Amino acid sequence: xxxxxxxxxxxxxxxxxxxxxxxxxxxxxxxxxxxxxxxxxxxxxxxxxxxxxxxxxxxxxxxxxxxxxxxxxxxxxxxxxxxxxxxxxxxxxxxxxxxxxxxxxxxxxxxxxxxxxxxxxxxxxxxxxxxxxxxxxxxxxxxxxxxxxxxxxxxxxxxxxxxxxxxxxxxxxxxxxxxxxxxxxxxxxxxxxxxxxxxxxxxxxxxxxxxxxxxxxxxxxxxxxxxxxxxxxxxxxxxxxxxxxxxxxxxxxxxxxxxxxxxxxxxxxxxxxxxxxxxxxxxxxxxxxxxxxxxxxxxxxxxxx
Amino acid sequence: xxxxxxxxxxxxxxxxxxxxxxxxxxxxxxxxxxxxxxxxxxxxxxxxxxxxxxxxxxxxxxxxxxxxxxxxxxxxxxxxxxxxxxxxxxxxxxxxxxxxxxxxxxxxxxxxxxxxxxxxxxxxxxxxxxxxxxxxxxxxxxxxxxxxxxxxxxxxxxxxxxxxxxxxxxxxxxxxxxxxxxxxxxxxxxxxxxxxxxxxxxxxxxxxxxxxxxxxxxxxxxxxxxxxxxxxxxxxxxxxxxxxxxxxxxxxxxxxxxxxxxxxxxxxxxxxxxxxxxxxxxxxxxxxxxxxxxxxxxxx
Numbered sequence: 001x002x003x004x005x006x007x008x009x010x011x012x013x014x015x016x017x018x019x020x021x022x023x024x025x026x027x028x029x030x031x032x033x034x035x036x037x038x039x040x041x042x043x044x045x046x047x048x049x050x051x052x053x054x055x056x057x058x059x060x061x062x063x064x065x066x067x068x069x070x071x072x073x074x075x076x077x078x079x080x081x082x083x084x085x086x087x088x089x090x091x092x093x094x095x096x097x098x099x100x101x102x103x104x105x106x107x108x109x110x111x112x113x114x115x116x117x118x119x120x121x122x123x124x125x126x127x128x129x130x131x132x133x134x135x136x137x138x139x140x141x142x143x144x145x146x147x148x149x150x151x152x153x154x155x156x157x158x159x160x161x162x163x164x165x166x167x168x169x170x171x172x173x174x175x176x177x178x179x180x181x182x183x184x185x186x187x188x189x190x191x192x193x194x195x196x197x198x199x200x201x202x203x204x205x206x207x208x209x210x211x212x213x214x215x216x217x218x219x220x221x222x223x224x225x226x227x228x229x230x231x232x233x234x235x236x237x238x239x240x241x242x243x244x245x246x247x248x249x250x251x252x253x254x255x256x257x258x259x260x261x262x263x264x265x266x267x268x269x270x271x272x273x274x275x276x277x278x279x280x281x282x283x284x285x286x287x288x289x290x291x292x293x294x295x296x297x298x299x300x301x302x303x304x305x
Numbered sequence: 306x307x308x309x310x311x312x313x314x315x316x317x318x319x320x321x322x323x324x325x326x327x328x329x330x331x332x333x334x335x336x337x338x339x340x341x342x343x344x345x346x347x348x349x350x351x352x353x354x355x356x357x358x359x360x361x362x363x364x365x366x367x368x369x370x371x372x373x374x375x376x377x378x379x380x381x382x383x384x385x386x387x388x389x390x391x392x393x394x395x396x397x398x399x400x401x402x403x404x405x406x407x408x409x410x411x412x413x414x415x416x417x418x419x420x421x422x423x424x425x426x427x428x429x430x431x432x433x434x435x436x437x438x439x440x441x442x443x444x445x446x447x448x449x450x451x452x453x454x455x456x457x458x459x460x461x462x463x464x465x466x467x468x469x470x471x472x473x474x475x476x477x478x479x480x481x482x483x484x485x486x487x488x489x490x491x492x493x494x495x496x497x498x499x500x501x502x503x504x505x506x507x508x509x510x511x512x513x514x515x516x517x518x519x520x521x522x523x524x525x526x527x528x529x530x531x532x533x534x535x536x537x538x539x540x541x542x543x544x545x546x547x548x549x550x551x552x553x554x555x556x557x558x559x560x561x562x563x564x565x566x567x568x569x570x571x572x573x574x575x576x577x578x579x580x581x582x583x584x585x586x587x588x589x590x591x592x593x594x595x596x597x598x599x600x601x602x603x604x605x
Contacts, residue, residue, distance in 0.1 A: 018441030243446025
């Protein structure tokens with residue numbers, strides 16, 4: 001087990017290095033990296049100065065090695081707009097985004113788990129049909145549009161919740177629901193099909209045959225076994241939610257990492273974009289690692305050697 | 306049915322009729338196909354069927370509600386902030402939607418299928434490298450990567466397709482690789498290898514047709530995902546330029562008038578929901594009816 005965790009940790013490290021390589025490569029996608037780092041109106045002198053300062057006049061492999069060593073120390077360069085280290089700015093905004101992501105995850109689980117279970121045990125009923133239809137709809141609604149519709153309904157027509165900004169818990173409800181609906185739909189669909197499959201297994205029939213009540217069958221025997229694919233998808237959804245948060249934060253003017261990235265892009269503040277992408281990739285890689293380890297507790301048959 | 310079709314049917318035609326019969330039994334998929342057909346017709350003939358010029362501005366009729374009438378003309382879904390007809394713009398938007406949806410899936414599919422086939426067939430260092438790159442890309446959320454690439458490339462129709470292609474190939478790559486791994490164990494592949502057929506010919510003549518069904522099912526489901534991604538990018542100003550009427554752009558334009566004129570953003574959004582839902586319904590149906598290795602492969 002220790003061996004497995006070590007190997008898995010090393011692999012997660014490799015993934016992060018890969019992400020660093022991608023953001024390094026992004027700078028070269030248009031040919032001249034300096035053009036990404038300076039405003040369009042910058043003079044040729046400015047460009048040359050920055051090129052020398054950041055070592056872009058050196059061979060590519062040396063540039064890459066230098067970039068890696070700087071990043072290893074958390075140094076992504078300074079934000080041109082704020083004149084502060086990019087990683088500091090990103091870390092300042094990260095808690096707000098993680099808060100939004102967690103609220104969205106909780107909301108999606110609160111919707112998905114009951115509706116997935118009810119759908120599976122009441123298969124073919126009106127309740128199942130409604131839940132399946134909502135799950136399909138939830139997968140097809142563009143996040144940003146749902147956000148706007150929710151603002152119109154719950155902040156404009158019936159002013160119950162604030163339309164934008166941040167502060168108390170009320171500010172998290174609309175963005176949280178907006179961000180969570182899509183994941184709720186995906187998790188509910190998967191939980192339903194996974195539970196249906198488990199319910200047709202022999203051990204469930206045995207449990208029923210020995211006279212266990214339905215509640216015991218579902219919660220003691222079926223749910224835990226049906227949860228393995230669901231845990232996988234929930235883990236993957238965290239990454240999707242972090243990505244979706246960018247759009248949601250824009251819609252609700254929520255001061256998180258997503259807003260910072262979009263501002264960074266419009267102001268050509270590329271170090272911020274690089275630092276954010278690497279940080280998000282590190283978080284996703286860690287979550288994938290946690291999910292892999294969680295399997296062992298869910299299914300004792302899985303043993304990592 | 307006319308007499309021609311009652312003549313003995315060829316294999317491909319029999320398959321088509323069979324598929325249509327199966328389709329009729331699935332109401333959701335039938336609806337999906339119908340909506341996608343309407344969207345396609347609207348895209349092809351948009352310049353003939355739009356009731357008004359989608360780019361004509363008239364400040365005098367700005368932000369008029371649905372069913373607004375002026376000089377005997379009806380503006381079915383109302384007008385936007387500069388007086389353009391929303392219904393006509395939605396019809397025009399089908400063009401970009403279809404172009405981006407199909408082209409990005411084709412682009413992502415081509416990269417993914419090629420890499421997946423080679424990784425699955427060759428194995429070794431190429432396989433390891435390709436799958437490690439895929440793992441790295443999966444650690445960066447699709448939207449985050451798409452936004453970062455779009456920021457570097459700048460916004461245009463071609464760049465949007467490139468962005469979605471670069472970010473979307475992984476799904477195909479992994480899927481085709483795993484299919485290739487199972488297909489290459491078949492005896493006909495071994496036989497082809499034994500008589501000295503070139504590897505390239507084995508991959509494209511013997512393996513590719515047998516993973517074709519999987520590719521088609523994945524492509525249909527991918528269209529839905531790409532449409533949503535394109536709309537998000539355009540909404541953020543990183544996709545299609547604001548001068549082109551697309552659904553994502555239209556929603557963004559209506560954002561400032563939410564409190565007074567809900568229709569500006571709402572109708573383009575509904576158009577996205579309907580189209581994406583249709584693509585999903587058809588994709589799910591294709592997945593369900595295809596016993597991938599058996600039935601659909603013959604349709605390819």
